[in-house]
Amino acid sequence: MTRQRRRAQTRALNNSTPLRLVFALICLSLASLMAHAALAQEKIIKSHGYSYFxxxxxxxxxxxxxYVNPDAPKGGEISIALSGTFDSMNPYSRKGKASALSTVMYESLLGEVLAGGxxxxxxxxxxxxGLLAESLEYPxxxxxxxxxMRPEARFSDGTPVTAHDVLFSHNLLLDQGLKSYADAVRKRIPKAEVIDDHTIKFYFTEGISRRSLIDQVGTVPVWSQKWYEDTGARLDEGRLEVSPGSGPYLIDQIDVSRRATFRRNPDYWGWHLPINKGRHNFDRIRLEYFTDATTAFEAFKAGEVTFRTESDPKKWASFYDFPAIERGSVVREELPDGTPPAMTGIVFNLGSExxxxxxxxxxxxxxxxxxxxxxxxxYGLNAQQRSFSTGTDLESKGLPAGDELEFLKSLGDIVPSALLTTEPLVPHTSDPDRLLTRKNLRLAKKLLDQAGWVTGDDGIRRNAQGKxxxxxxxxxxxxxxxxxxxxENFVSNLKxxxxxxxxxxxDSAQYTKRERDRDYDLVFDGYPSLMGTGTGLLQRFGSEAASYSLFNPAGLASPLVDAIINKSLLTSSQAEEDMTIRALDRxxxxxxxxxxxxxxxxHWVAYWDMYEHPEKQPPFALGALDFWWYNAEKAEALKASGALR
Structure with missing residues (x-):
C-alpha cells in the first residue's frame, strides 16, 4: 500500500467515522501493539537438554x-539368555511377538531408553x-x-536423518501405532510442522498441562520415511524386516524364536557426541532364546551365554555353585539399585465379573x-512392596494431613471418606510356617459370604443365581x-x-495373545513405580484407555485416580507435584x-569374567548393555584355560 493511499484512507475515516469508532480503532491498534510487545518480551528458553523445571x-x-568410563575399550560380544519365542522385530504392533532389543537401532531427538532397561x-x-537434536527452544x-537437528545425522543406509523423518514418525505412530498411545497424543499435540530440513516445531493444545509434552515429542523413535514409502511396510504389522535406524547398532542375524544378534556400526554418525562417550562398547550383542527358564540357566552355566541378570531368589541362593563359579571363571555380584521397585505381583482383571x-x-x-x-x-531374599513408591519420600504414610489432606478434600464427593480417616493400605501379614494362615482364611471366607458367594453342599462357592x-x-x-x-500354591489356597x-x-504364543486380549482373571504382571508425574500415568492408570491399554493389565478405571493425575499434571512446583504423587499412591x-x-x-548379576563396569553404579540403571565393556585379556585367559570355547 502506498503512502498516498494510506493518507487518503485516513482522511476518509476522519471525515466519515464517528468519534467513538475512531477511539475504538485506536484502542484496537494499541492492544495489537501491546500484544506484539508481550510476545517479543516472552522469554524463550534455548538449551542443549530438557527437564520440566x-x-x-x-x-x-x-x-x-x-558414571561412564570414557576410555572404555570397544570390542567383544555379550550374550544373554531369554525364555520364550519371538516372530517379529516390530514392537509397535499388537500383531506378533517382538524380540527383545528390537528398538535398539533407533534414536530420538532427545536421548533414548537404555538397551536392557x-x-x-x-x-x-x-x-x-540432545541426540538427533543439538538444541531446542521453547517459551x-x-x-x-x-x-x-544435527545435520550430520545419518541412517545406517547413509541417507540423512531430517525433520521430515521426524514428522513422518510422529504421524505414523498416530495413524498405525497403539490406540492408547495415539488417543492420548492427538489430544495434546494438535500440530507439527517442518520449518526446514533440520528444524521441526510442535504445537501443544491450549489449556492443558505442559507435562510430558516436550519430552513426549523429543523421545519419539525416528524412522526413515523413504524406506516406509519404498517398501509399503506398515507399523501395525508383525514383520522381521525393519527400517534402517540411525543408532549405533544394526541387526546382524535373526533366527526366529532362537537367536537375535546385533552388531555395532563402525560407521555410526554419532560416535563423537558426548552423550555417546563410554557407551555402546560391545561389538556384538547376542540374544539366545530357550523354551524355558531352566534350559536358559543351563546355557549360562555351560558358557553358551555369558551374562545373566537373576530374578529368581531360589536360583540366586542355591543354584550358583557350579564349577565355573568355584574356579572363579564366573563372577557373581549384587549391585545397588536406586530405583523404587515396580509394583509387580498377581494382577486382578477388574473386568472379571x-x-x-x-x-x-x-x-x-x-x-x-x-x-x-x-x-x-x-530363601528370605525378597522384600515386600508397601506402595507404588516404596522406600522414597513419595510413599504415602499415616493419615492424610496438611497439603495432602486439603488436596483430597478439594476433589469433592469422589473421595471416599475412608481415605481421609484411615492410613494407606499395606499388605496383610501371614504365618511364615504355614501355607494357609487360619485367621486370614476366616476373614476371607467372611468377605466372600458378605459378597454373596456362599459355600454349597459340594464345597463350591456360588452366588444367588447358582453360578x-x-x-x-x-x-x-x-x-x-x-x-x-x-x-500353584496360591491357587491351592483359593480352592x-x-x-x-x-x-x-x-505356551508363549498363546500367552501373549490371551494377555493382550485380557483373557484371564489373574496374571503375573505389574505397574512401574511412581517417580513423578506425567501423561504416561494416564496410559497406565487412567480410565479413558482402560478397556484396551496394554499398559494397564488390571483395566483400572477410577474417576478419583483420573482427577488426581490431571491435577498433578498442573502442579507448578516440585513440592506440589510430590504431594499429589503421595496422594496418588494412597x-x-x-x-x-x-x-x-x-x-x-x-541387581543380582552373574557373568563370565571378561566384562567390567564402572566402579560407581549409577542409581537408575544397571546398564550392562550400555556402559559396561569387554576385557579382551580376560576373555583370552578364559579360552586358554578351556573354560570357554
Missing amino acids: GELKYPADYPYFD GALPADADGELY ETKDWVIFY AFKDKRVREAVALCFNFEWTNKSLL SLTLNFLFNSSGEPTDRAIG TMGIDARFESV VLRHEFFLIPTGYAPD
Missing part, C-alpha cells in the same frame, strides 16, 4: 556422563539431552517447542502368603519354575476356600487391583 545436571559443554542419563531422573509457557466387588479381591488376596512364600520358596466362583490364573509355560510354584480356581499354563493402594509378591532389593 529447567534444571539440568550436565552443562552444555559436558564431555560425557559422570532404564532411562538416559542413568544418574539424573527426569532429564533429557516459558511451553506452548510449543522447536528442535534444531467377580472382581468388580472389592470384597472378593480382598478375600482372594488373603490367600496369598508372602511370608511363607519368601521363607519356603525364595460358581470360577477363576483362572494365566501363566506362561516358559516362566521361572519358582513363579509356577508361587502360583481351600471353595473357589473353583484353575492354574492355566500355556488412592492406588485403596483401589486394590494387585497382590504384591515382593522384589529383589538389588
